[in-house]
Every structure is written in C-alpha cells, then in structure tokens.
Amino acid sequence: MTSENAAPTRILLVDDEPALREPLAEYLIRQGFAVTQAASAAEARTVLLNQTPDLALLDIMMPGEDGLSLCRHLTEAKELPVILLTAKGEAMDRIIGLEIGADDYVVKPFEPRELVARIRSVLRRAVRSGPAPQEDALYEFEGWQLDPVKRRLTDPQGVVIPISSAEFRLLVAFLDHPRQVMDRDRLLDMVQGREAHLFDRAVDNQVSRLRRKIEDEAREPRLIQTVRGGGYVLATDVRRSLPGAGA
Amino acid sequence: MRLRFFPRSLLGQMLLAVAAALLVAQAFSAALLYRASEQRRQIGVANGLAFQLVSEPRFDYREAGPNLPPPSHTPSPTPPAEGRKPPIPVPPEAREEQERPRRWQRLRVEHTLISPLRPGETRDTNRENLLREILAGQGIEPAELVVTNRAVSDDPYVKQRLRDTEKWRGRPDWVDRGLIVAGLLRKGEKEWTVARVPHPAPEPGAVGGIIAQTMIIYVMLVGGLALLLRRITRPLAALTRRMEQFARTRETDGQLEPAGPEDTRRLIEAHNEMEGRIAALLDEKDVMLGAIGHDLKTPLAALRVRIESVEDPVERDRMARTIEDITRTLDDILSLARVGRPSDRPENTDLAALTASVVEEFEDMGEDVAFGEGARLPALIRATWLRRALRNLVANALRYGGGKARVSLRREGDMAVLRVDDDGPGIPDHELGAMLEPFRRGEASRSRETGGAGLGLTLARAIAEQHGGSLRIANRHHADGTVAGLTAEIRVSIG
Numbered sequence: 001m002t003s004e005n006a007a008p009t010r011i012l013l014v015d016d017e018p019a020l021r022e023p024l025a026e027y028l029i030r031q032g033f034a035v036t037q038a039a040s041a042a043e044a045r046t047v048l049l050n051q052t053p054d055l056a057l058l059d060i061m062m063p064g065e066d067g068l069s070l071c072r073h074l075t076e077a078k079e080l081p082v083i084l085l086t087a088k089g090e091a092m093d094r095i096i097g098l099e100i101g102a103d104d105y106v107v108k109p110f111e112p113r114e115l116v117a118r119i120r121s122v123l124r125r126a127v128r129s130g131p132a133p134q135e136d137a138l139y140e141f142e143g144w145q146l147d148p149v150k151r152r153l154t155d156p157q158g159v160v161i162p163i164s165s166a167e168f169r170l171l172v173a174f175l176d177h178p179r180q181v182m183d184r185d186r187l188l189d190m191v192q193g194r195e196a197h198l199f200d201r202a203v204d205n206q207v208s209r210l211r212r213k214i215e216d217e218a219r220e221p222r223l224i225q226t227v228r229g230g231g232y233v234l235a236t237d238v239r240r241s242l243p244g245a246g247a
Numbered sequence: 248m249r250l251r252f253f254p255r256s257l258l259g260q261m262l263l264a265v266a267a268a269l270l271v272a273q274a275f276s277a278a279l280l281y282r283a284s285e286q287r288r289q290i291g292v293a294n295g296l297a298f299q300l301v302s303e304p305r306f307d308y309r310e311a312g313p314n315l316p317p318p319s320h321t322p323s324p325t326p327p328a329e330g331r332k333p334p335i336p337v338p339p340e341a342r343e344e345q346e347r348p349r350r351w352q353r354l355r356v357e358h359t360l361i362s363p364l365r366p367g368e369t370r371d372t373n374r375e376n377l378l379r380e381i382l383a384g385q386g387i388e389p390a391e392l393v394v395t396n397r398a399v400s401d402d403p404y405v406k407q408r409l410r411d412t413e414k415w416r417g418r419p420d421w422v423d424r425g426l427i428v429a430g431l432l433r434k435g436e437k438e439w440t441v442a443r444v445p446h447p448a449p450e451p452g453a454v455g456g457i458i459a460q461t462m463i464i465y466v467m468l469v470g471g472l473a474l475l476l477r478r479i480t481r482p483l484a485a486l487t488r489r490m491e492q493f494a495r496t497r498e499t500d501g502q503l504e505p506a507g508p509e510d511t512r513r514l515i516e517a518h519n520e521m522e523g524r525i526a527a528l529l530d531e532k533d534v535m536l537g538a539i540g541h542d543l544k545t546p547l548a549a550l551r552v553r554i555e556s557v558e559d560p561v562e563r564d565r566m567a568r569t570i571e572d573i574t575r576t577l578d579d580i581l582s583l584a585r586v587g588r589p590s591d592r593p594e595n596t597d598l599a600a601l602t603a604s605v606v607e608e609f610e611d612m613g614e615d616v617a618f619g620e621g622a623r624l625p626a627l628i629r630a631t632w633l634r635r636a637l638r639n640l641v642a643n644a645l646r647y648g649g650g651k652a653r654v655s656l657r658r659e660g661d662m663a664v665l666r667v668d669d670d671g672p673g674i675p676d677h678e679l680g681a682m683l684e685p686f687r688r689g690e691a692s693r694s695r696e697t698g699g700a701g702l703g704l705t706l707a708r709a710i711a712e713q714h715g716g717s718l719r720i721a722n723r724h725h726a727d728g729t730v731a732g733l734t735a736e737i738r739v740s741i742g
Contacts (some may be wrong), residue, residue, distance in 0.1 A: 020549040027552050061541050087544040109548035109574055111567070112555050160596040161624040162604045162634070166611075209607055212620055213600045 008034040009123060010051070014044045015059040015085065020108075024057075027112050033119075034039045036235065041065035048078065055081045055123060057115075060097070068100060072132075075101030083118060085110075098149045137240040139175045142223065144214065148172060166191060167210045170203075174234040176225060183231040207232055257483070257572040262469055269464060276459040287654055288447045293374060296394070296429040297381040299442035357404055357441040364393045370426070371395055378429060389733035391439075392430040396446075398425045405443060415501075421445030467740055482507035494703045499526045543577055579702035582635065586709040593714075598624040598633075598663050598739075602656050605637045614645055618654040626663050629713055633739065636710035636718075637665055639703035640735045644669035648733055658741070662716060665737040673722035673730035682720060683708050707737060708720050715740035 015021040025035045038044035060067035074080045084105040139146040139188030173190040374394040411548035424446040505512035557563040606618040648669020708718035716738035723731040
C-alpha cells in the first residue's frame, strides 16, 4: 500500500448531473483522491484515451450511452474496477450491474463517507487478488449453495435463506478458507469495510447469527465450529462451480 | 341459501327461464285441453243416455198390448209379469233379425216401477242437470230424473244380461269401468225408464300428445336459443378471460378480435380501447415515477455530499437525517407505485431467516427488537418486498410504540403470520381503519419530528396483498380494558 503515499489514487467520475458531480469531485479530492470528471459516456471514453484511472464511479442513468454499457466496456476492455451510482436501488439494477462486472454499487443519496469506504475496499480487493476470474462462481458446501453475485444462499432443499450483507461477507470469508482456523481479528479484517457500523460489531455476534441460519442445531454447531483459544473454522469442504454449469 | 343446481351462467339461466316459462304455458294448455275433452266426453255420455231414454220405443215391438212395459227379467220387487203374453212365433230368419235389436235394447233400457236409485247411492247432480237440459231440448219435461254411478257387480240387471251374452261374446271391456245409470219418470207415467251407459274410456292421446308437443318445442326452442346465446356468451367468456389476463399482466398484446352480435362486438371494441388507455396511463406513470426517482435523488445525493463541508457536526447530522427522511418517503412512494407490478419473481424463501435478518438490522442500529427464533418456515415470496413490509412495521412499533418491539412468526394453516407487538399507547379504535390509507399518521405523531410520510402501513398492506395475504392492526388490551399496545400482523400465503 505504498502507492497511496507515492501517488494519489486516480478516480474517473462519470455523471451527467453537474449538481452532484462537482461537489462529489471536490469531496473526493479533499479525501485525497485525484479526480477526473466526465459528463457523459462519450466524454469518459475520450478521457480514457489519455489516462488510465485506478477506479471508475459511474452513474447508471445517463442520456446517450448509459452507465451499464460503459461499465461493460470498462471492466472487459480496461479491467478497471467500477462502482455504480444508482438512483433506483432496485435489486434488478444491482444484480445486472454486478453481473456485467461492476465491483460494487451505491444508492443515491449515499453517505459520502460510505462511498469512500467502498472505494477503498474495492481497491484493496483489486490489489490483493487481481482480476479474479472465479469471482462469480457459486460456492457449494454440504448441499448448500451461495451465489456471490446475487448474494443468494439456498439450503439443500433449495429454499432461499435471507442473510444480511455482514453475514454474507462472513460466510464468504469462511468459504474462501475452508478447514482453516480463522481468528477474530482476521475475520474482522475480512468482513469490515462496507458498512461503518460493522467496525465495532463483535464477530462473535455475527457468527452466532450465521449459525442460526445455516446450522441444524445452533447450540451444537457442526459447520462453523468454535476453536479453543479464539477463532472459528468451517468444518466442511467447499466446491466452486460456474453458475449454470452445474444443476 | 344457494340452490345447488341453479345455473350461474347467462346461458344456463336464460335456458332455465325459457324452459320454465314453456313448461308453465304447456301445463296451462294441457289443462285446458283436458277440460275441453272431459266436457266433450260428459256431453257424449249425456247424449247417449238421453238418446236411449227418448228413443226407447214406447212398446216392446213383440208385445201386443199398447201400454204394457216390455218384458223384463229384472228382479225388481214388482215385476210386471202378469201382463205377459205368449210370444208370437216368428220365422227363423226373422227371428235372427229381431234377436239383435232386442239384446241391444234389453241391455240398456229397463222399465221399473220404482226409482233406479237404490239406498246408499248418491245422485250425480252434474250429469242430471246436463241430461235435463238435453231432454228439455227434446221437449221432454221429466217428472223425475235420477242419475247415479254404479259398479257393474252392483247391478243385477246388467249382471244378468252379461251372463246371457258372455258365453258367446266374451267379456266386454267396459265392465271394469262401471256404469252410469239414468232413470226417467215422465209426467203422467208410473214406470221409470232406466238407461245404462258404461263409463266412457279415458281418451288416451290427450296427455301423451301434449307431452310430445312440449318435447318438440323444447328441442326446437331451447336448442335454437342455446345456439343463439352461445354466440353471445362465447365472446363474453373470451372477453372475461382477456380481462383477467390483462389485470394480471397489463400487457396489450393478444387483444380480442371483435366477434359475435353487434352489441358484443362494440363491447369488445370499447374494451380494447380502454385497455390501450390503461396501458398508456400505466406506462406514463412508470416513466414519471422513474423520472421523479432519478430527478430527486440526484440533487439529494448532491446535497448529501455538500453537507459534509458543514463544520458543526450536530447540524450536519440533523441535515443528514432530514435527507434520509426524504429519501425514505421517496422510496415508499416509488415502491407503492410499483408494488402492483412486481418485476422480481417469487422464490421459496425461509421466513424465519428473513424475519431474523430484518430484526438483526434493527439490533445493529441499537434498537430493542426481540424475536424468538423458531423453526424454518419456507414460503413462496418476494423477499425484498416482504422484508420492506416487516421493516416498516417494526420501525412503526419502535417510533410510536415506546421504543420496544417484539416480532414473532407462526404458521396458521396455509398462511404464515408475521406479528409485531409494541407496548405503546395504541391507536384510537375509530382511527384504526384510516391508518392503512396513504399519508395517514396517528394523532399522537402528527408533528414532523417523528418523521415519515405515513406510507409505511399502506405499503405493508399492499405488499401483504401482493403475497395473497392481508395486514391487520389492532389494539391489545389489559384485563382492566386499558390499552396494552398495538399489534400488527402480516399474513402471507405459503406456497
């Protein structure tokens, strides 16, 4: 993470509405980012000819070429991390956005601090894992299935089990490291980042919530076991498969 | 009370009405026909009797004496036997000639000195009157006239005659029907003339004819009517199906071609036109709502960014909360407008986990919400929507219900019941119904401070109905009648 000191992170901000774009750009600059503004998809493409930003913030609804189309171009051709700005907050928009490769999305009106937290989180993931071709592959364990794009957890009978985003990230942390002991600090580090209130949430609390949803008997957990001396382990194997490949 | 076989369709009711009317009309004409034929028969009988009584020769042509009654084997108490003379010999061929009228005559006409009405027999006054009229028409004024009905077995005269003839003629068919016996005493005479006629046989064709006629009319009329009505009801049924489909999908594809009679055609045309207008209005509404959502949320987002530069953190937080309130109201309005046409498909989802995740959101915000975790309860629902409905109820309970909420989930038959209880002051009973209307808030919370536009319950109800269920809100009472709190229940259908 030395790059943050050496050169500011460059962000391309694309929104047709100057009333939002300009103050947001100012805010991000105050937060230490270098921001290039574009009022349309066409303008954004021109900008991209001369420079390569580290991350793009795209408004979905724009006149002319819309954000989703530009997003596809950016993630496929430029392999650029993208965060979508959406006015609707509809599940459909989120799923479409994430399916065409956006890394995250925020719903207008968003909290600027939350946006910054997400920018950092997306950049951290981009640095750590690089482009992850397996990103949208389904997790499978003990008959359960987790779709990381739709954040959809289904039990062995195919019933959807609704989980919160904190539980989702915790579960993904476990599924990415099956049969490895994860101490609380490590889990906290992997789970935090998107919602501010999670920083001071005890990991134990989240684990017990998750257990209530996926364990047959929450008092005698079989899948997520407690390790003496502080930590948890996912005591099962995990398979990953591309959506639509299995079934 | 509902008749089980009463037809519900236009076709069935119409046919039933026509069939019933036809049945009544046919019954009337059958009754009239029967009466006419009955009258004809009675007149026939009376005429027969009158003919016998009147045309009866005053003398037996075999008897010599002018004023003597004809010979008779009647066992009447005073048989006029003393006046008898030896029969005049006749040649065999003439004898044969005479035998027949004599037998005919003797079977029917009898002369007695006493009234043929025997003790215990009743007079048939109807026939007497009829007969008297006919006789009057012939210029005969009877001194006395009796008519009575009698079984053959009770009539020794006929029995005697039958015994004589039965041997070679066989038993006549009228024996079982009984006799009508008429006695006439003319003025200035001492002897009764007694005529007998068997009861007339019923006319067999009368009732059968009317039934056959009714049947034919039924087939022609009801069948023809059924064909005609089907021409009306088939397009109507198609139109009904089309309307149901339109109500479900709100798509203008697959509109009906106008068919059937002119009236039905015009109905279908008018309906198609209306569908087009409704679809256009709905599209307009969606475009407008989308525009509102976009046009208002972007400046709100700008405002939200701008307030970050406000120095005073208290002031900044207040501004942020106001923006959140506006956003929530905007979301509720947009959701309410969209709830009728859900874009996401229902999924089999565990309601227990869904409820838990909503409760956990509130816990994470430091709210006091209790939920006794129960067994799995999978149901075919739209999770995003139902979560929102439940969230609204819990938020209401926390806001107006004293800061505490209890959530529970149970199953009742094929419905799942999500219940939210608070310990607040409740809502006055007369306001309960109005609480479900848009932009309504309880009396206690009219001030802007508590926030919310009052769409929460409206939206929750719309979502519950979208899930084939309902929303109920009611006050809970202590034993002494004071309000213990408010209960809100969402019922959703499982599966």
